[in-house]
Amino acid sequence: MDIKVCIGSSCHLRGSYDIINLMKDALKENGLDETVGMSAAFCLGHCGDGVSIKVDDQVISGVTKENFNEIFSRYVLNTVN
Ligand code: FES
Known part of the structure; x- marks a missing residue:
């Protein structure tokens, strides 16, 4: 699995x-x-959608400190386990 976190100016x-x-x-x-x-x-x-990350080929937008754990479980933990 490969994860990218956008550090473009908006994100x-x-x-x-x-x-x-x-x-x-x-x-x-x-x-x-x-x-x-x-x-x-x-x-x-x-x-325009908030911080974006990419997990393999899937882009997930609107990542915040508040929803990070939920997104991590859903897109990372669920996929590797
Ligand atoms: S700056 Fe464009 S998606 Fe992050």
Whole structure:
């Protein structure tokens, strides 16, 4: 699995740095930091929808600190387990 977090200017302003940190911690806590690759991406084409991430081929928009855990479980944990 490969995860990208958008750090384009729109997502950056909406807090993609926080999402990167949450993602790093969540991967580590779940023992996935060795197997799941995470990198930054420049603009995933959904600038108006909040912070966007890409999990393999799927783009998920509107990621916030508040809904991060739910999104992580649904798109990352559910898929790897
Ligand atoms: S800047 Fe993140 S989707 Fe465009």
